[in-house]
Amino acid sequence: MMQQLTLNESFSVKGKGLHSGLNITATFNPAPENTGYRICRVDLEDRPVIPAVAENVVDTQRGTVLGKGDVRVSTVEHSLAALYAAGVDNCLIEVDGPELPILDGSAIIYVNEIERVGLKEQAADKDFYIIKEKTQFKDESGSMLTIYPDDGFSVECMVEYNSPVLPNQFAVLDDLAEFKQEVASARTFVFVREIEGLLNYNLIKGGDLDNAIVIYDQEIPQEKIDEICDIVKVPHMHLSKLGYINPKPLTWDNEPARHKLMDIIGDLALIGRPLKGRVVAIRPGHTVNNKFTRMVRKEVKHTEAQSPLYNPNAAPLIDVNGIKKLLPHRYPFLLIDKIIEMDQKHCVAVKNVTVNEPFFTGHFPQEPVMPGVLQVEAMAQAAGVLVLNYLEDPDKYSTYFLKIDNVKFRQKVVPGNTLILSVALTTEIRRGCAMVKGYAFVGEKIVCEAEFMAQIIKNK
Incomplete structure (x- = not known):
């Protein structure tokens, strides 16, 4: 960012x-x-x-x-x-x-x-x-x-x-x-044939050959040219041919x-x-x-928030094996598949939602829907990767929820969806606590958002 x-x-x-x-x-x-x-x-x-x-x-x-x-x-x-x-x-x-x-x-x-x-x-x-x-x-x-x-x-x-x-x-x-x-x-430009009309509209009172390119592209009687010169308070000029009449040449054609x-x-x-x-x-x-x-x-x-750009053909920044080195989560609770963006303040993760997820067995048998609480958990895991990736020995630490606020669920997440999880620190990490704002997208639509606090704790 x-x-x-x-x-x-x-x-x-x-x-x-x-x-x-x-x-x-x-x-x-x-x-x-x-x-x-x-x-x-x-x-x-x-x-x-x-x-x-x-x-x-x-x-x-x-x-x-x-x-x-x-x-x-x-x-x-x-x-x-x-x-x-x-x-x-x-x-x-x-x-x-x-x-x-x-x-x-x-x-x-x-x-x-x-x-x-x-x-x-x-x-x-x-x-x-x-x-x-x-x-x-x-x-x-x-x-x-x-x-x-x-x-x-x-x-x-x-x-x-x-x-x-x-x-x-x-x-x-x-x-x-x-x-x-x-x-x-x-520079700005004006045609000689326009000048009188613009002045009649109370415009270009401060215009001159030093602050505008002036273009003479239609022959005008000399008396009319003299009249225009008098109005703009410049010496009379005799225009013998069409062209640019500025003393300073064009910088580019x-x-x-x-x-x-x-x-x-x-x-x-x-x-x-x-x-x-x-x-x-x-x-x-x-x-x-x-x-x-x-x-x-x-x-x-x-547009409240934009979905991050996702190119499925691009190599991930961190693949699932790299994620396992940072997070203690394992099947069936590892809810992110790869990291596609990350810097000191934000992280974007991807979760491919398949019908084989174990929670679909009971949620719900006839209409499989990913539980909202697991969408928030997936965002939290992305935040965990964000904060743990910059620790010297990330495998010695874990992150835990302290609170969750302002959670909103916008639409269902179902098998076949690709969940894009975008999380960002809202403040600097203080005393081992991280404040995070997260969005979950399917396509361009926000499906879930939440604010949460997580604590980084050294494992026993």
């Missing part, structure tokens, strides 16, 4: 707001475990805080806008992408304006600052949400996001514009470790597609948990990104 991460110390960035044009300071602070990303408007009375989650998105026009009541914070996606890519789970962002500063239009300044202050491990485990089946969202415009099962997190992005300058482009990020080199410097990929990561950060899955996006935008994120987050919120 990986630990949750927060910033090692605070850092601040200052700059113009892309849409408001205001000078804004945003400070990124360490935050307690299990609090996620939160944004505090320090310029407002009572310093209201908005949790950065998908259901709090109130607008997606030219950026992601979070809101709670009358409070708004926009242009959050670049900073959230940088935090997510760095593996930061918990962060409090304090901002003294209605949006985060646009900086150079990319995420690279955030990435550099996160690297400068460093990260700090926290006590709580990182809570990945593992994609186990294809999930897809498609809107009426033809935009589509699909996420597939994968061992890590990756994104493919395809953009399509009816433009002679910006044709169809493709970008891919196979590993978040490559975010800084492959994505973070990609597909920089717009890479920026869209960055936006996807920032918007997916609003799920509230790190993902394991491969995202494929066709014609993405903040609106469809948020609809997709809301759909996934709804599934996340309704």
Whole structure:
């Protein structure tokens, strides 16, 4: 299990707001475990805080806008992408304006600052949400996001514009470790033909050639170009040919597609948990990104606990003979067959339930059901392997129940089922006592859960 991460110390960035044009300071602070990303408007009375989650998105026009009541914070996606890519789970962002500063239009300044202050491990485990089946969202415009099962997190992005300058482009990020080199410097972009309309909507007041790629892809009369230059307060320019009009060249030929990929990561950060899955996006935008994120987050919120991944073809971490070296249990009371995952805090065991189990003779002859108490015992045996495996002479010790709390049985376990037992220490082992939370799964369904305390005692 990986630990949750927060910033090692605070850092601040200052700059113009892309849409408001205001000078804004945003400070990124360490935050307690299990609090996620939160944004505090320090310029407002009572310093209201908005949790950065998908259901709090109130607008997606030219950026992601979070809101709670009358409070708004926009242009959050670049900073959230940088935090997510760095593996930061918990962060409090304090901002003294209605949006985060646009900086150079990319995420690279955030990435550099996160690297400068460093990260700090926290006590709580990182809570990945593992994609186990294809999930897809498609809107009426033809935009589509699909996420597939994968061992890590990756994104493919395809953009399509009816433009002679910006044709169809493709970008891919196979590993978040490559975010800084492959994505973070990609700048936001705008078409010259869009600028007047955006200004009429009271947007991009802080936009300029230093914080956005500007694309001239349709010929416009010189007087109209001069008028746009006057509105955005830049010197008149004479555009003799179509193309990119920034003094700074593109970092990559597909920089717009890479920026869209960055936006996807920032918007997916609003799920509230790190993902394991491969995202494929066709014609993405903040609106469809948020609809997709809301759909996934709804599934996340309704999933109390996920079944561990189980590949029956993989060699076990500890086979039944190894288990016998750790536990004193023997037939007919050895109730785990193998260990498939284990670290200092958690263990996953497998029990193949066959009709030959001796308890099925009387429980029940006409309808064999595994007794719930034995499901709890199987979880306890998995916990026993967890704690005894790290002792110097495990064969000299045994574990015994001291108490069992909050036991719930959700559905029957019957012959033919494969029982996946996931147990985790909820506190450090103190005075030979271990507090454990356990879940038993059949497929993706929880069949049993319990909390229990066990004591480690040296054998006589």
